[in-house]
Amino acid sequence: MNILVTGGTGYIGSHVVVGLLKSSYNVTIVDSLINSKSSVLENIEKLAGKAPTFYQENLTNFSALEKIFKDNEFDLVIHFAGLKSVSESVEKPIMYYQQNLTGTINLLKCMQEFHVKKIIFSSSATVYGSGNAGECIENMPTGQGITNPYGKTKYMIEEILKDVCTSDPEFSAVALRYFNPVGNHESGLLGEDPNGIPNNLMPYIMKVASGKLEELSIYGNDYDTPDGTCRRDFIHVVDLANGHLAAIKALEAPGFKTYNLGTGTPTSVLEMVETFEKISGKPLPHKFVERRPGDLAEIWANPKKAENELGWKANLTIEDAIRDTLSFLENHQ
Numbered sequence: 001m002n003i004l005v006t007g008g009t010g011y012i013g014s015h016v017v018v019g020l021l022k023s024s025y026n027v028t029i030v031d032s033l034i035n036s037k038s039s040v041l042e043n044i045e046k047l048a049g050k051a052p053t054f055y056q057e058n059l060t061n062f063s064a065l066e067k068i069f070k071d072n073e074f075d076l077v078i079h080f081a082g083l084k085s086v087s088e089s090v091e092k093p094i095m096y097y098q099q100n101l102t103g104t105i106n107l108l109k110c111m112q113e114f115h116v117k118k119i120i121f122s123s124s125a126t127v128y129g130s131g132n133a134g135e136c137i138e139n140m141p142t143g144q145g146i147t148n149p150y151g152k153t154k155y156m157i158e159e160i161l162k163d164v165c166t167s168d169p170e171f172s173a174v175a176l177r178y179f180n181p182v183g184n185h186e187s188g189l190l191g192e193d194p195n196g197i198p199n200n201l202m203p204y205i206m207k208v209a210s211g212k213l214e215e216l217s218i219y220g221n222d223y224d225t226p227d228g229t230c231r232r233d234f235i236h237v238v239d240l241a242n243g244h245l246a247a248i249k250a251l252e253a254p255g256f257k258t259y260n261l262g263t264g265t266p267t268s269v270l271e272m273v274e275t276f277e278k279i280s281g282k283p284l285p286h287k288f289v290e291r292r293p294g295d296l297a298e299i300w301a302n303p304k305k306a307e308n309e310l311g312w313k314a315n316l317t318i319e320d321a322i323r324d325t326l327s328f329l330e331n332h333q
């Protein structure tokens with residue numbers, strides 16, 4: 001089976017590509033390398049024993065994408081490519097709408113033209129919006145109270161996919177709603193290494209642990225949670241990647257489906273920091289500061305639907321994620 005993976009050199013995409021190649025799928029990656037490095041391709045090959053086909057291209061370039069579809073025969077698409085910084089999306093909404101929405105529409109137009117009718121989309125827990133804090137279940141309403149353009153693009157793309165499924169009874173789309181991905185492949189060869197000052201917790205912790213940033217600011221310790229800091233559902237990226245492989249079978253039946261990919265157990269920011277200190281054996285300098293605007297006190301997945309329908313569940317722990325993060329840091333000092 002030939003699979004097109006957009007954004008396949010990114011943090012989550014690269015882990016999925018390794019899983020696909022190891023499961024004997026043929027993989028073609030289209031990635032602009034805006035937010036990733038071509039060296040990831042060598043590491044994918046090292047880990048999978050096989051190389052994907054690679055095109056450096058942005059999905060906003062319709063004619064280039066059309067040519068890629070013409071030159072290949074894809075059976076299904078896994079769509080990761082997109083911009084993903086919440087704060088940047090607030091500053092540059094047009095760039096986010098253009099990249100994420102135009103990119104997806106171009107992809108869907110090519111799929112339609114070349115009769116490719118199966119897609120897995122990289123969605124996010126952010127689609128549940130601010131009205132649905134706490135435990136999230138797939139049948140809850142989405143789209144209300146999303147505070148940033150990045151999150152809105154995830155919601156809008158889910159809606160577009162729903163409409164495409166309605167218009168074409170043979171089309172199948174699965175939106176996977178990720179909670180908070182952490183960790184990396186245990187080899188330490190793949191991982192998340194953002195440029196500049198990271199927004200997300202784990203990348204920030206990594207910069208502090210490697211001495212590149214002085215200390216972690218924990219945003220708020222006065223939330224109505226057990227230790228006052230926010231709680232999230234941190235899921236190991238290798239578990240998350242396996243969720244994509246499991247979702248391929250859900251594409252056999254046409255229609256639009258969503259699945260949460262999370263562990264079902266929330267962990268607080270402070271617990272994350274303390275566990276990191278325990279496993280690394282070193283203190284992680286941190287201080288408590290004001291709350292960050294837009295943060296929910298707590299949000300976690302109910303992952304039962306994925307377990308029941310896809311036979312998938314998360315197996316790795318926060319400790320595994322931190323151990324693997326430390327080996328990534330060793331490889332990228």
Ligand code: UFG
Nearest residue numbers: 124125126199200201202204217218219230232269292295
């Ligand atoms: N945090 C800190 N200090 C930091 C960074 C984060 O205390 O330097 C805290 C945040 O306040 C939050 C928690 O760590 O309480 C997790 O924050 P992240 O930025 O890592 O993740 P979010 O839960 O805010 O966002 C994640 C994804 C988004 C997605 C969102 C939807 O990064 O892409 O979940 O649930 F939209």
